[in-house]
Amino acid sequence: MLVVGSGGAGMSAAIAASEAGARVLVATKSALGASNTARAQGGIQAAVGDDDSVESHYEDTLAAGHMDARPELVRALTEGGPGAIGWLSEIGVRFSRDGERLRLLPCGGASRKRLLQAGERTGPEMVTALRAAVRAAPVELAERSRLVDLDPTARGWRATLVGKRNGETRSVEAAAVVLAAGGGLRGEADRRGIGSTNHPDATPEVLRLALELGAEAREIESWQQHPTGSVWPEALAGYALPETTRSYGATLHARDGERFVDEMAPRDVVSQAIEDVVAAGRGVAAPTGATGVWLDTAAIDRRHGAGFTAERLAYVHKRYGKAGVDITRERVLVYPVLHYRNGGLAIDRDGATTVPGLFAAGEISGGVHGSNRLMGNSLLDTVVFGRRAGDAAARVAA
Numbered sequence: 204m205l206v207v208g209s210g211g212a213g214m215s216a217a218i219a220a221s222e223a224g225a226r227v228l229v230a231t232k233s234a235l236g237a238s239n240t241a242r243a244q245g246g247i248q249a250a251v252g253d254d255d256s257v258e259s260h261y262e263d264t265l266a267a268g269h270m271d272a273r274p275e276l277v278r279a280l281t282e283g284g285p286g287a288i289g290w291l292s293e294i295g296v297r298f299s300r301d302g303e304r305l306r307l308l309p310c311g312g313a314s315r316k317r318l319l320q321a322g323e324r325t326g327p328e329m330v331t332a333l334r335a336a337v338r339a340a341p342v343e344l345a346e347r348s349r350l351v352d353l354d355p356t357a358r359g360w361r362a363t364l365v366g367k368r369n370g371e372t373r374s375v376e377a378a379a380v381v382l383a384a385g386g387g388l389r390g391e392a393d394r395r396g397i398g399s400t401n402h403p404d405a406t407p408e409v410l411r412l413a414l415e416l417g418a419e420a421r422e423i424e425s426w427q428q429h430p431t432g433s434v435w436p437e438a439l440a441g442y443a444l445p446e447t448t449r450s451y452g453a454t455l456h457a458r459d460g461e462r463f464v465d466e467m468a469p470r471d472v473v474s475q476a477i478e479d480v481v482a483a484g485r486g487v488a489a490p491t492g493a494t495g496v497w498l499d500t501a502a503i504d505r506r507h508g509a510g511f512t513a514e515r516l517a518y519v520h521k522r523y524g525k526a527g528v529d530i531t532r533e534r535v536l537v538y539p540v541l542h543y544r545n546g547g548l549a550i551d552r553d554g555a556t557t558v559p560g561l562f563a564a565g566e567i568s569g570g571v572h573g574s575n576r577l578m579g580n581s582l583l584d585t586v587v588f589g590r591r592a593g594d595a596a597a598r599v600a601a
């Protein structure tokens with residue numbers, strides 16, 4: 204069977220399919236693991252806290268998605284949370300702990316502390332562990348190979364791959380295909396000339412191929428903005444300060460200093476509030492002419508004590524430091540940037556699309572988050588549905 208893409212969903216699917224006994228080929232546009240998954244800093248949600256429950260995670264997810272998600276998919280996502288964390292730990296992801304206990308942080312739209320992190324590098328840590336597991340499995344790799352065509356055959360699928368370096372075309376036969384090529388939002392942002400957090404490979408051609416094959420979609424035009432894209436300093440324009448910045452106490456302010464939104468509300472609410480404040484002429488103009496609002500990052504150390512930001516947000520602290528801004532003393536300017544495709548290909552609990560033999564997992568799929576995603580639920584989605592899709596596709600391929 205063929206897996207397209209090697210972010211969290213593709214690599215989870217490949218490992219599960221291989222464990223289920225399938226012969227697996229992973230075709231991916233760049234090097235193995237190059238993906239949006241590798242950019243994720245914030246963390247992953249799962250109901251593992253003593254005061255938490257799968258039911259509570261389920262309700263928060265449905266509510267944040269404006270009740271548009273498919274309940275059975277949200278059920279599978281949230282029930283799969285604790286198991287996904289256990290599995291990631293087994294393959295080598297080192298989640299942050301306070302003493303013996305897993306560290307759990309609050310995050311926008313969640314009624315409990317539910318966000319787990321591997322330092323500030325949850326995505327890169329996941330990719331490192333998944334890549335090692337893929338390489339240790341009997342999985343064939345076609346790196347720097349772009350899927351450009353997919354045709355049904357009597358026995359499954361014929362995929363056409365094009366080599367990135369040499370432009371050579373290769374044809375591959377597969378009984379089942381898992382599409383894990385992400386949401387493709389970078390392509391959309393470039394087309395509209397707006398900022399995006401996405402990897403340059405995040406283009407929507409695979410999504411388009413599936414739609415042309417007749418796969419049904421849900422909430423496909425529903426996009427999420429990350430509320431705190433950096434506006435200034437210019438060197439960091441478009442970089443998204445992780446939501447944990449607000450979890451730790453950074454506050455949002457209009458030009459007059461007034462706070463105008465609950466910083467821990469779901470992302471769509473916070474993003475809309477920022478846009479409204481700027482549209483009302485209460486934003487702050489950067490020397491580039493771009494406008495944003497203040498994110499008072501210095502509030503974090505005021506709340507937790509000196510040194511907290513440098514330790515818990517070391518990457519952000521260093522990155523801004525290099526650009527000449529000490530976020531423990533100065534405020535930064537932020538405005539929403541395009542971040543995530545909420546919907547995508549309609550799937551069932553096993554990642555099966557409406558086209559027989561064609562599976563989808565991760566950001567390319569729809570119905571798991573409805574029309575707004577809770578932070579940390581996407582990394583979980585990639586592992587839970589990646590593994591389910593890989594396992595189910597392996598059964599078709601058997």
Ligand SMILES: Cc1cc2nc3c(=O)[nH]c(=O)nc-3n(C[C@H](O)[C@H](O)[C@H](O)COP(=O)(O)OP(=O)(O)OC[C@H]3O[C@@H](n4cnc5c(N)ncnc54)[C@H](O)[C@@H]3O)c2cc1C
Pocket residue numbers: 207208209210211212213230231232233236237238239240241242243244245246247248325326348349350351383384385386400401402404405406408409443542543564565566567578579580581582583585
């Ligand atoms: C900056 C940033 C921070 C984020 N932070 C968080 C966070 O803290 N928590 C959270 O839950 N979510 C976060 N997200 C969202 C989350 O990381 C992604 O939604 C998720 O990782 C998507 O995983 P995926 O496997 O579905 O797709 P991706 O990780 O995007 O992988 C897609 C793969 O498909 C490949 N591909 C694309 N087209 C083709 C093609 N034609 N042929 C072959 N291969 C192809 C790509 O090269 C890539 O390997 C963040 C996203 C970004 C951009």
